Amino acid sequence: MFMKCSEPTVLASIPAKKKNIIQIPMGILGFETIKKYALFSNPKESPFLWLEAQDNPAVTFLIMPPSVLYPTYQPEISQEDVRQLALERAGDAMVLGIVLLLPDGKATVNLRGPIIVNRNTLVARQVVPIDGLHYNTRHPLPVIRNN
Amino acid sequence: MLILSRKFNESILIDGRIEVKVVRLENGQVKLGIEAPRDVAVHRLEVYDDIRTRNQESVMSRRIPVPALAVLKDVTQTIC
Numbered sequence: 001m002f003m004k005c006s007e008p009t010v011l012a013s014i015p016a017k018k019k020n021i022i023q024i025p026m027g028i029l030g031f032e033t034i035k036k037y038a039l040f041s042n043p044k045e046s047p048f049l050w051l052e053a054q055d056n057p058a059v060t061f062l063i064m065p066p067s068v069l070y071p072t073y074q075p076e077i078s079q080e081d082v083r084q085l086a087l088e089r090a091g092d093a094m095v096l097g098i099v100l101l102l103p104d105g106k107a108t109v110n111l112r113g114p115i116i117v118n119r120n121t122l123v124a125r126q127v128v129p130i131d132g133l134h135y136n137t138r139h140p141l142p143v144i145r146n147n
Numbered sequence: 148m149l150i151l152s153r154k155f156n157e158s159i160l161i162d163g164r165i166e167v168k169v170v171r172l173e174n175g176q177v178k179l180g181i182e183a184p185r186d187v188a189v190h191r192l193e194v195y196d197d198i199r200t201r202n203q204e205s206v207m208s209r210r211i212p213v214p215a216l217a218v219l220k221d222v223t224q225t226i227c
Contacts, residue, residue, distance in 0.1 A: 030199040031206070045213035052210065060207045079186030100205040110205070113198035126202075128195065130188050137201040 001082045001090055002074045018042060021054065022117060024124045026084075029113065034059060037124075039117075049096070051115070062099040066109055069142070075114055075129035085118045085125055094119050100138065107143045111135035 020039045027034055031053075040050040047068040053059035066073045075095065087093050094117040097109040112135045117124040129135070151159055158168040164184055171178035181189050 028202055029195060030202045040210070042213075048213045050210050057210075058208045060210055061202075061205060062207060062213075078188035079184075080188070098202060098205045100201060101207075110198065110201050112194070113201065126198070128188055128190050128198065130185070132188075132190060132194060137197050 001079075001087065002076045020122055022051070022122050022124050024115075024126070026125055028061070028115070028126050031059060039122075048099070051096075051098075062101065063096045063115065064099055064109060065095060066097045066111055066114070066139075067095065070111075070139075073111060073135075075111070075127075075135065076131050077116060077127050077129050081116065081125060081127045085116055085123060086121060087116075087118055092118055092120055097139075099141065107141040108136075108138040109141050110137045111139045112137045 018041060020041075022037045022039045024035055024037060026032065034053045034056065036054040037051045038054050040052065047064045049063050051061040051063050073095075085093070096115045096117065097111055098113070098115065100108045100110070102108070112132050113126050113128060115124055115126050153159065153169050155169055155172055158166050160166050165187060166180075166182040168180040168182070169177060170180040183189055
């Protein structure tokens, strides 16, 4: 299934609460024991969101929907991932990339290992898209740091 | 771990639908051909290691104020 995620409504579709609990049954690679995260969305911080381990705020990821910047980013995910996430249509999926902030003020986003959230069930999974090799884990983000 | 011996041009079949064939042997390197349905994700293990490493680099110990952090330049880029 191609994750067509370029609709501008991508953020508006997050349930309206500022904080949602997201279940990640397989965990995030390298953080497999953590299965529950709080997803914080604040319009003032858009397009960025935060994924914070529910029982351990010291494990926090800055994330964003890559489609905001890269409308052509439509990773194709395997049938197994579609099944695990119980996705019925591409529109059920919210596609998020983990942002890496570099000491020199630059930032990158991981397009090779996106986190796919089922908007209806709030179950998520970090997937390697079938076409993952087309994408980089350190795709440069055009950001300006103010501090 | 299941260990099977295969010669050049021999295959194994996984789940009745994924064929892994030894297509070339040279200089201590084995080339494998993988025939799998389009919906099966096949990746080198290193891809997962790469993502794991990036995750570990990206983890932060707390949320920081985003407005002070980054402003996305008003650009739209295409990739691929």
